[in-house]
Amino acid sequence: MRLSDDEKAMRDGAHGAAKARAMDLLVRYGEALGAERLVETNNVAGAFNASTPSIAHLAEEGFDKVYSELNLDSDETVEIPHMAVPTCQLITGIDNRNWQTQGVDEKLAELQRRSEQYLGARGVNMMATCTPYQVGNVPVKGEHCAWMESSAVIYCNSVLGARTNVEGKESTGAAALTGRIPYWGYHLPENRFATHLVDIDIDIDEMADWGVLGYFIGFAVGEDIPALNGIRRQPNLVKLKHFGAAAASSGGVEMYHIPGVTPEAASMEQAFGPNRDKQVIRFGAKERRETYERLQCATERKVDFIMLGCPHNSIEQMALIAQLLEGRRIHPDVALWVHTPHAIRQMAERSGYNAIIEAAGGVVMSDTCPAISRKLPPGVRVVATDSAKQAHYLPAIAKVEGWFGSLADCVETAVSGEWQGAG
Amino acid sequence: MADDAKAPVRKVTLTGRKVVGGKAAAEALVTRDTISGWGGINERDGSVIERGHELNGISFAGKVLVFPGAKGSSGWSAYFHMTRLNGVAPAAMIFTRMTTKIALGAVVTRVPAITECDPDPFAVIETGDWVEVDAESGTVVVTKRQGGT
Numbered sequence: 047m048r049l050s051d052d053e054k055a056m057r058d059g060a061h062g063a064a065k066a067r068a069m070d071l072l073v074r075y076g077e078a079l080g081a082e083r084l085v086e087t088n089n090v091a092g093a094f095n096a097s098t099p100s101i102a103h104l105a106e107e108g109f110d111k112v113y114s115e116l117n118l119d120s121d122e123t124v125e126i127p128h129m130a131v132p133t134c135q136l137i138t139g140i141d142n143r144n145w146q147t148q149g150v151d152e153k154l155a156e157l158q159r160r161s162e163q164y165l166g167a168r169g170v171n172m173m174a175t176c177t178p179y180q181v182g183n184v185p186v187k188g189e190h191c192a193w194m195e196s197s198a199v200i201y202c203n204s205v206l207g208a209r210t211n212v213e214g215k216e217s218t219g220a221a222a223l224t225g226r227i228p229y230w231g232y233h234l235p236e237n238r239f240a241t242h243l244v245d246i247d248i249d250i251d252e253m254a255d256w257g258v259l260g261y262f263i264g265f266a267v268g269e270d271i272p273a274l275n276g277i278r279r280q281p282n283l284v285k286l287k288h289f290g291a292a293a294a295s296s297g298g299v300e301m302y303h304i305p306g307v308t309p310e311a312a313s314m315e316q317a318f319g320p321n322r323d324k325q326v327i328r329f330g331a332k333e334r335r336e337t338y339e340r341l342q343c344a345t346e347r348k349v350d351f352i353m354l355g356c357p358h359n360s361i362e363q364m365a366l367i368a369q370l371l372e373g374r375r376i377h378p379d380v381a382l383w384v385h386t387p388h389a390i391r392q393m394a395e396r397s398g399y400n401a402i403i404e405a406a407g408g409v410v411m412s413d414t415c416p417a418i419s420r421k422l423p424p425g426v427r428v429v430a431t432d433s434a435k436q437a438h439y440l441p442a443i444a445k446v447e448g449w450f451g452s453l454a455d456c457v458e459t460a461v462s463g464e465w466q467g468a469g
Numbered sequence: 470m471a472d473d474a475k476a477p478v479r480k481v482t483l484t485g486r487k488v489v490g491g492k493a494a495a496e497a498l499v500t501r502d503t504i505s506g507w508g509g510i511n512e513r514d515g516s517v518i519e520r521g522h523e524l525n526g527i528s529f530a531g532k533v534l535v536f537p538g539a540k541g542s543s544g545w546s547a548y549f550h551m552t553r554l555n556g557v558a559p560a561a562m563i564f565t566r567m568t569t570k571i572a573l574g575a576v577v578t579r580v581p582a583i584t585e586c587d588p589d590p591f592a593v594i595e596t597g598d599w600v601e602v603d604a605e606s607g608t609v610v611v612t613k614r615q616g617g618t
Contacts (some may be wrong), residue, residue: 053512071576071577074489074576075572075573075576078489078572078573078576078582079489079567079569079572079574080486080567093544093547100512111502114545115554116550119576119577119579120552149598194543194544196541196542196543199543211569212568212569212570213543213569213573214543214544214545214546214547214552214569214570214573214574214577215543215544215546215547215550215575216546216547216576216577217546217569217573230569231569269568298540298541298568378616417508439508442508442519442520443508
């Protein structure tokens with residue numbers, strides 16, 4: 047791999063041992079990919095926090111040890127300096143406020159707090175969300191990023207037109223200290239054109255429709271790049287957040303185009319660019335019904351847990367949940383957890399939404415989600431969620447049955463204790 | 470290809486591109502299903518835990534893992550990294566589809582890894598075959614299991 051003089055100096059230790067270890071990892075990784083060079087990045091989103099039992103063991107040797115081993119793949123424990131470029135923490139395992147409700151061990155909650163102080167002192171911004179683009183990290187078109195979190199990557203590439211591959215814990219750790227990432231995959235303009243045309247002949251409008259469409263497309267295109275034809279209503283952040291998370295769960299979709307909506311495709315022709323060999327997929331009423339059924343993996347209609355906010359809720363989703371729950375009480379046998387970034391939780395607090403949700407018997411959670419933390423209320427057997435992504439992962443991870451439906455279906459289920467959606 | 474009873478030891482050589490250097494020799498574990506890291510494997514014993522996966526419940530620890538590649542969460546590398554720390558990593562990896570997840574995962578698992586193999590590894594290698602991987606030179610020597618096809 048070709049390195050610049052600055053990159054060689056970092057590799058050779060001119061800027062300290064940590065940057066040398068970081069550059070060593072990036073070179074090994076870049077060569078494994080077959081990348082020709084690195085590219086500069088000023089925007090890193092990774093997973094640095096110490097919040098799991100396996101990390102607690104390493105943390106006994108100090109947080110430099112945790113970063114060296116898990117974020118740099120370095121046997122040698124190196125002193126970690128300040129991050130070289132703006133860097134944020136993605137979703138983490140523990141809600142700093144609600145760890146007791148989660149059922150987290152007190153020592154682990156304390157470890158995460160100390161870990162955050164260590165990371166904060168080195169310039170890691172504690173966004174603690176899977177949706178950094180909702181709380182201030184909004185890359186501009188063309189910006190090279192190094193992001194983890196599949197639902198954030200697909201949003202970054204498609205909706206924002208910034209450029210990132212799905213990075214990992216070690217590559218983001220190294221990128222944060224060097225401002226470099228392999229120039230490969232979605233960093234190259236020629237790899238960003240559509241490969242599949244999805245012809246949609248039904249109206250896609252509600253958030254649940256967007257989730258179902260995304261879940262269908264992930265299965266249909268795998269890791270390729272779909273372009274959507276037949277979207278007649280303007281989507282917004284919430285709908286595309288759900289669509290992308292679903293497509294990245296059933297498949298490995300990291301980029302899509304909606305001509306006239308997403309920034310790299312003013313037209314269908316532009317979406318496909320030089321790609322001539324387009325495959326065509328149809329999405330109609332039959333495909334919607336089949337995919338909706340595929341998302342249901344429950345038979346028991348008595349529900350004991352409602353999970354809302356995957357990816358983390360926007361402020362308007364918080365407002366809607368409050369509106370639906372105003373003056374009502376959820377069923378005594380049901381737990382309702384609503385997940386939103388802590389910055390949005392603060393806005394929701396000030397707007398009075400949290401008070402309404404809590405008065406109804408719900409909990410407003412931040413920083414984590416049940417799939418990441420693997421913490422659910424005790425004894426849960428049947429879950430309902432408005433997220434296709436959570437409906438995909440939670441039954442496998444937590445060995446529970448899962449229902450998928452609209453936000454309104456989930457709220458009505460929370461109140462009645464019985465699944466109120468279709469299916 | 471018919472087995473000759475008088476020549477039970479049959480060897481096939483594949484050539485490919487080095488992803489991570491090094492040499493290893495072990496039994497093959499072959500799957501046509503891509504593997505998830507986070508949510509797809511148990512990093513304490515190296516077993517696949519995904520429901521419906523061809524290898525569900527089977528451990529790749531100490532095996533030459535032959536598979537299409539990675540899928541799922543960006544935690545892929547972190548989970549394979551932990552299989553190394555826990556001593557249950559595969560002995561080597563042979564895969565067919567390059568992605569950032571598999572590249573980074575192979576690098577931090579620090580086992581010999583090869584891709585772009587010719588002939589197609591799925592046409593040649595079966596579970597139980599003895600496989601010698603020399604990633605530096607990009608060669609894989611497969612000794613077919615006795616009684617195999």
